[in-house]
Structures are given as structure tokens and as C-alpha cells.
Amino acid sequence: MALRVCDRLKTKDRAIGMEDYSRLIRQEFGGIYYVKPVPDKDMRTAVYLVKAYGSSTDPNAFTPMVSECTEEKMNKFLHARTSIFSGAKAFNFNFQYVRVVPWVIIEPRYEQQDVQQSIVRALDIYLSPWITSSSEQVNIDQEITDANVVAFVQTIPGVAAVTQVLFQTWKAGDAAPPLTNLTGNATVAPKPACLMISSMDHNVQFDRPHEQ
Secondary structure, rough: HHHHHHHHHHHHHOOOOHHHHHHHHHHOOOOOOEEEEEEOOOOOOEEEEEEOEEEOOOOOOOOOOOOOOHHHHHHHHHHHHHHOOOOOOEEEEEEEEEEEEEEEEEEOOHHHHHHHHHHHHHHHHOOOOOOOOOOOOOOOOOEEEEEHHHHOOOOOOEEEEEEEEOOOOOEEOOOOOOOOOOOOOOOOOOOOOEEEEOOOOOEEEEEEOOOO
């Protein structure tokens, strides 16, 4: 409590630095998972938002957007607490889809279809840190590597080994690569003003175990 009062005295409940945007917005508005202020070349500030979700079964949980009504309220709030020269305005992120293409070897006595469905569901949650979950999830707005995903997928029941992972990514509105395309990159990072979200159609490939 003392720290919060000290912050208020220091900034007088106004956004002075970039770190103040996140603090002030999350104090005033419930249900916000992530706030990213981005100044442009004209010294205006775009404040990008990610809504928080309590469950993967919540409507639109995998495409986290605040409502237009919340955006409007937040813009009034920002206008009252920022310099008129900052031009601060709230936005939802643009979406950047991420499809994971893992090659896996499954344990004996497991069915491919069951393991495939488990991997796809697990990856959807893994790529959605704004959804509350007890399982491992990525850090929002950070690069994801093949090594990260290999380690995660190997924890899924029925997976004996992961031999390779590639990523395919595209922005909302662009054409998605066909599922027959098995090329990709070993890392994926967010594009400017974009939030990486699950494509919900991860393309699991099955390798044969190496013969002894």
C-alpha cells in the first residue's frame, strides 16, 4: 500500500513515463492482462491492450480483444491522465497467427489421433498466456524458439520424442500457408503492433522410432 501511495504522489495519477501506462490502466480497469505503450515518430503513444481470460472455454478466449465500449472508456481515462501532447490512444493488437509443425514419435499403445488432438489442444493453451492455466505458457510479446516447444511437447502424455519443430506465421487478413506446406522457421517473433495467437490448426507430423 505504501508503495502504491508513493507512486501516486510521484506521478499524481498521471502517465509520465511508459511504465505508468500499464500501472494506471490495470489499477482502473479489471480484466486487462497486458498493456504495451508504443510511441511513434510524431511522439504520439499507441497503447495496445490484451484482455485477460479465466478459462479457455470463455467466448473469444483465443482472440483476446477489449470491447469498443472499453476502448472508449479507456481513451477518456487516458486523455484525463496524459499530456495533451502525447496523443495517447488505446488499441487492440493486430493478430499474428502462429502454426506449430512438430514431428513427434509416440509411445507404444497410444493412438496417433488421440496424441494429435492432445498436442493441438496443449499448444493452443501454451501460446495463449492471457488465459489462466496451470500448464506451461509462453511469455507474451516474446520470441518463441523450437527448443522451447520441443521441451513443452515432450511433456504431453503419449509423446516419446520430438524430432523437429517449425513455425509458420502470418498476419490476420493474409492467406495462411496450406497444411501440405511443411516448411517454416525455427523461431517466431511478434511483428510490430501484432500479438501472436494460436492458429488453432497445428500440423502434427509423426515420425517412426529409430530401429535399434
